[in-house]
Amino acid sequence: MTKTYQYCVAENWGKGFIDHNESSRITFVGLPGNVWQVPAYNKHGNLWIAKVAGSVKTLAEAQSIVDAEVTAAQAAWDALPDAEKAPAVEGNPRPADITLEE
Amino acid sequence: MAEYKGIKGFNIQTVSSDPPAPFAGEVWYNSTSATVKYFAVLPAAWSTGGNLGTARRQVGNAGLQDAALCFGGNVAPKQQTEEYNGTAWTGGGNLTTGRQYLSGCGTQAAGLAFGGYKAPGVTLSADTEEYNGSSWTNGGNLGTARYTLGGAGTQTAGLAMGGARAGAGTYAGSEEYNGTAWTGGGTMNTLRYRVVGAGTQTAGLGFSGYTPTTNAVTGATEEYNGTSWTNGGSLGTARQKAGGCGTQTAALCFGGIAAPGTPYTTATESYDGSSWTATGNLNVGRIQLAGAGTQPAGLAFGGAVYAGTTGSTEEFSLGGPATLTVGTD
Numbered sequence: 523m524t525k526t527y528q529y530c531v532a533e534n535w536g537k538g539f540i541d542h543n544e545s546s547r548i549t550f551v552g553l554p555g556n557v558w559q560v561p562a563y564n565k566h567g568n569l570w571i572a573k574v575a576g577s578v579k580t581l582a583e584a585q586s587i588v589d590a591e592v593t594a595a596q597a598a599w600d601a602l603p604d605a606e607k608a609p610a611v612e613g614n615p616r617p618a619d620i621t622l623e624e
Numbered sequence: 625m626a627e628y629k630g631i632k633g634f635n636i637q638t639v640s641s642d643p644p645a646p647f648a649g650e651v652w653y654n655s656t657s658a659t660v661k662y663f664a665v666l667p668a669a670w671s672t673g674g675n676l677g678t679a680r681r682q683v684g685n686a687g688l689q690d691a692a693l694c695f696g697g698n699v700a701p702k703q704q705t706e707e708y709n710g711t712a713w714t715g716g717g718n719l720t721t722g723r724q725y726l727s728g729c730g731t732q733a734a735g736l737a738f739g740g741y742k743a744p745g746v747t748l749s750a751d752t753e754e755y756n757g758s759s760w761t762n763g764g765n766l767g768t769a770r771y772t773l774g775g776a777g778t779q780t781a782g783l784a785m786g787g788a789r790a791g792a793g794t795y796a797g798s799e800e801y802n803g804t805a806w807t808g809g810g811t812m813n814t815l816r817y818r819v820v821g822a823g824t825q826t827a828g829l830g831f832s833g834y835t836p837t838t839n840a841v842t843g844a845t846e847e848y849n850g851t852s853w854t855n856g857g858s859l860g861t862a863r864q865k866a867g868g869c870g871t872q873t874a875a876l877c878f879g880g881i882a883a884p885g886t887p888y889t890t891a892t893e894s895y896d897g898s899s900w901t902a903t904g905n906l907n908v909g910r911i912q913l914a915g916a917g918t919q920p921a922g923l924a925f926g927g928a929v930y931a932g933t934t935g936s937t938e939e940f941s942l943g944g945p946a947t948l949t950v951g952t953d
Contacts, residue, residue, distance in 0.1 A: 534936060536674040537711050540907050542941055543948060546669035551890075552908035554931035588931075595931035617931050618885070 525624045528562040529584035530576030531555065544570050553620065554591035557584050585622045592617055636660065642947060651950070660950040666943035669904035670878075670892070672936070673923065674712035678704050679935030681928040684728035684775075685867075685914035686735035686755075689923045689939055692916040693735045693755065697926065698724045698933065702742070705755070707732055708916075708923070708937070717759035721751045727775035727784060727821065733757035734779040736801065739787060741771045748790060752801065754779055764805035770795050774821030774830050776848075779803065781825040783848065786833060788817035794836055798848065800825055810852040814844040820868035820877060820915070826850035827872040829895070832880060834864040841883060845895065847872055857899035861891045867915035867924050873897035874919040876940060879927065881911050888929065892940070894919055904943075908936045 532539075533556050540550060547566040551559035558576065560567035571578060579587065595617040599607065607616075628651070629635050638653045646652070646663035653660050680697035687693045690710030696702050702722030706713040719737060726740025726749065735755035741748050750769035753760040766784060773787030773795075782801035789795050794817050798809035812819075816833035823829040828848035835842050843862030846853040859877060866880030875895040881888050888909035893900040906924060913927030922940035926933070 534672060534675065536672060536937070539672040540670075542669050542671045542943065543666060543946070545671050545907060546666045546904065546943060549905065550907040552929070552936070554929065591931040598932075615884070620930055 525562045525581075527559045527623055528567065528571075529579045529581065529622065530558055530560070530571045530574075531579060531584075531587065532558055532571070532574040532576035539574060540570070553584075553588050553622075554595070555587040557587050559584075559622070581622055581624055588620050588622065592620055646947070648945075661947055662950060663945065663947050666946050667904060668894075668940065668942045670906050670924070670938040670940050672907065673710075673925075673939045674708065674937055676713050676926055676935035676937060677706055677715060679933045680704075680926050681910075681912040681933045682724040682726075683914045683926050684726040684737045684740070685916050685925075686728045686730045687732040687916045689917035689921040691732040692923050692925070693728070693730075693732045694914060694925055695719055695728065695735070695737055695755075695760075696723050696726050696740060705760070708925070710939075713937070716757075717755070719760050720753055720762060721749060723749045723751070723771075725771035727773045727787075729775040729777045729782050729821070730755070730779040736763070736775075736777075736779045736782050738766055738775065738782070738784055738801070739770050739773045741790075752806070763803075764801070766806050767799055767808060768795060768797060770817075772817040772819070774819040774833075776821040776823045776828040776830075777801070777825040783809065783821065783823075783825045783828045785821050785828070785830045785848070786812055786816050786819035798828075798853070800850075809850075810848060812846055812853045813855060814842055814846065816842055816844075818864040818866075820866050822868050822870045822875045823848070823872040829856070829870075829872045829875050831856075831868065831875070831877055831895070832859060832863050832866045841881075843900075845900070856897075857895070859900050860893055860902055861889060863889060863891075865911035865913075867913040867927070869915035869917045869922045870895070870919040876903075876915065876919050876922045878906055878915065878922070878924055878940075879910050879913045904940070906938055908934060908938065910934060910936075 723740035770787030843859030910927035
């Protein structure tokens with residue numbers, strides 16, 4: 523099956539990590555664990571991964587990293603006092619699971 | 625491998641300096657810098673800026689893309705202030721009253737912080753503080769303590785709109801600040817909290833949010849003339865917990881969430897005084913973020929991502945003509 527996305531791990535160092543030209547050419551999705559989703563089979567996506575020295579991950583590897591981050595966030599949320607979990611009006615929902623796409 | 629000449633029918637021109645008025649799609653080799661360049665018209669897009677020193681959400685906001693102010697938020701002691709210079713954030717003076725879900729307006733050197741809540745269990749804040757570029761001092765209190773409210777205007781002509789009052793429900797009222805005290809303003813047509821404000825005290829804009837009476841996320845936009853609110857064009861993507869910036873006739877709305885259980889949106893829309901149009905998306909979807917700046921030069925920072933808070937900052941620009949480098953010898 524032809525994949526739509528590819529994944530890499532790269533730390534967002536701030537200014538210049540994604541520049542205007544890159545952002546206007548491809549769609550980035552920032553995910554927990556410094557995982558980034560970019561289009562597969564895409565020259566601009568490949569160039570960006572090279573620029574940021576991204577560590578390319580398979581779908582399963584990326585999913586594992588994201589799951590670990592989400593699980594930790596869910597555990598941290600579960601440990602909150604009730605008042606922090608449900609302020610009177612403003613919601614503070616438990617972090618939801620994320621399923622990555624091929 | 626196909627050569628440029630084989631595709632285009634001619635070679636890439638070699639020049640010693642970039643052409644003064646290239647056309648879109650023009651390619652050339654600059655022999656001085658030893659680079660192949662081309663000229664393109666880029667669409668509007670977000671690029672990354674410097675990360676906040678303290679990742680957090682539910683912060684207050686003020687200023688411009690290259691001179692912004694971030695204060696308060698969910699991280700104890702909820703007093704931290706940071707200043708952005710277009711590249712990086714540096715620490716500023718702490719708020720006197722730590723709080724989150726507050727709002728703000730003004731500039732980096734003359735900012736205003738108001739509302740919010742102070743502690744778990746919802747201790748509401750009516751506190752107003754004025755920033756002078758290095759420290760905060762107390763101003764006149766809001767008439768109605770509230771949080772998740774919207775803000776607009778300047779330190780001496782501020783506007784607070786909407787918000788939530790624990791136990792007393794959502795608030796549709798607005799208040800105007802004159803540098804000393806708040807007085808009542810017009811009532812918004814759509815009752816809401818988690819509203820985003822933009823513009824000035826006499827040409828304000830309120831958009832997005834959540835209306836508990838109908839249990840609905842709203843895309844309603846309202847325009848303020850210093851006296852009353854009138855309806856403007858609705859957002860294409862109704863949402864809450866979004867960020868925004870700009871003026872009444874040139875605003876941006878970005879991020880947030882459209883409905884519970886849906887992904888945090890990256891959708892960005894621009895307002896022209898009558899309707900919203902989709903434009904370049906954020907790179908990091910998030911909620912409870914803040915905005916600063918203008919429509920052509922906006923700034924998004926902080927917020928909540930799926931697994932915690934983020935210090936990510938993004939800069940919006942409209943794009944336009946640009947000379948890009950393809951490669952270097």
